[in-house]
Amino acid sequence: MIEIEGLTKRYGEKLAVDRLTFSVRPGIITGFLGPNGAGKSTTMRMMLGLDNPTAGTVRIDGKHYRQLKDPLTYLGALLDAKAMHGGRSAYHHLLCLAQSNGIPRARVHQALDTVGLTAVAKKRAKGFSLGMGQRLGIAAALLGDPRILMFDEPVNGLDPEGIHWIRNLMKGLAAQGRTVFVSSHLMSEMALTADHLVVIGQGRLLADTSMAEFIRRNSRSYVRMRSPEHERLRDVLAAAGHTAVPAKDGAWEIDGVGADRLGELAAGHGLVLHELSPQQASLEEAFMQLTAESVEYHAHSGPSGPSGPTAPADPAAPAAPAAPAASEPAGPGAGPQAGPAGGWGADWRRKNRKNRKNRKKGR
Template sequence: MIELEHLTKRYGEKLAVDGLTFTVRPGVVTGFLGPNGSGKSTTMRMMLGLDKPSSGEVRIDGKRYIDLKEPLRYIGGLLEARGVHPGRSAHNHLLCLAQSNEISPSRVNEVLDIVGLTSVAHKRSKGFSLGMGQRLGIAGALLGDPQVLLFDEPVNGLDPEGIHWIRNLIRDLADQGRTVFVSSHLMSEMALTADHLIVIGQGRLLADTTMADFITHNAHSFVRIRTPQPERLIAVLSAEGIGWDRGDEGSFEVSDVPAEQLGELAARHRLVLHELSPQRASLEEAFMRMTATSVEYHAHTPSENNGTASAGAPGAPPGAEPGSGPGSSGWGAHRKRGEGR
């Protein structure tokens, strides 16, 4: 278990981490999200004793990192995969780590096999690709067979097979009852991997919740309906007091009513449906909405720089129209409010 209590870090006048308090529990994969500059890397460095907090503390299974006699046996971390002497082979790099923590040399071959580097174990790391270096960093994190693991951008540089492998590895580690803390900007991967989320912005805690609750409370899910009898559908929904929105391609979008209930309603009224499909909100959508006011670095498209994007909301994707930005009260440019709302 990892426990943070009022963890704070200042660099001069810059407040990088602002009083973070949360717990990372064993048996689940906890995702760590935040925009660039939000303090994620600084927080993880303090967890591993690489940066000293200005105030507050981090405890690993009840102990400070500095008090761990053989830290790799307690916590394994991947923060910077390229932090390897280029003249050392993968085997010798891991062997040095093992010897410094009184880990059996036989464990070196075990983790090289786990990460798929056995065939290049005695090659110098300077010739490794980004993906191979990433696998070596993961091997270092696993070396002490620790109960607590931290991974910062673990899929960086991996090919599709490697991404599938690390996803399954992380899930398996959590299923073994270990504490697994993963930071990533790849929302699609985080959505497939994490059970719980810690979200920060500008160094402050924004959310500490399950994946399902985070998406439910920060993004929009609805049921899409298409019918050749649109006027009858409007009449039926209005009679039931059910609100609706116009969607694209002549569809209707209904929120807060299960698809099953809508299907039964259509059947009772002999209403022909060509589509009745639940549309689930994405983690990316929920993340963008929650962190919209916490983004420190805003990029702009060339059209915005030329002053031609005034119709779109600030921070909206290229081509977006009014009402489609993360901070907008509308849901999309194509939507029009229904009379039944």
């Protein structure tokens, strides 16, 4: 079990983690979500003693990480799949970790077999693809047969078969009563994997709840109804005290009542239904709704933003140099045709002609 209480991390004026308090329980998969810059990586580093908290505590089975003897036998973690000596083979990378934590040599072979790297055990890690490196990092986390596992973006670089494998692996570990804590930006994968969610934004705790409850609280649930008797369906719903909102495709959307009751209502009035479907938002939609005001880095669709003209220039700012035409090769090495007729392209051609004349004079 992982227990976090009042965890805070400050870098100068920047408050990266702000008084986080939550627990990661055994027997379930706990997902750790948050926008970029929310403080997830910093939190996980403090869990492993890689960063010192400004305030607060982290306990692993009741102890601080640095108090654990042979820590890989308590907690296995994948934070950075590239954190390995590239000159070592996969086997010797794991053997080094095993010997430093009192883990039997036989566990090296077992871990390699679990992640599917037995055939490349003698190859140097620097030649591994991203997915193979990810599997080796997972093998390192599993090496000590720990009761607690922590994964940061575990599906990064894996192919569909690998994603399916790691998903089932985490579920199997949780079913054995182990504590599984996983961070990922892939909402569709998290929705298929996690039982419980911890969501943070700008270093603060936003949610600590089950997957189903998180989606229910942060999204709209409704029922779609469609009938060839469009107007009559609306009147029947209104008479029963239900407000129907028209959808673009001619259906009605009804909040606050279950599909079973609406189906019974339609049947009681002899209405033919072409659609009766409960609608539930996805994890991604619920996450976006909750974290909308916590996003630190906003991207735009183009230089002028998602819509509208470019903002007025700051009169105090220096003028930007003219850009080369999109259809022309850029830079002086592109030849005499580089750039538009005026601006830097014309200056470069004049300078080039002058250099040629000087070279001829020097002959």
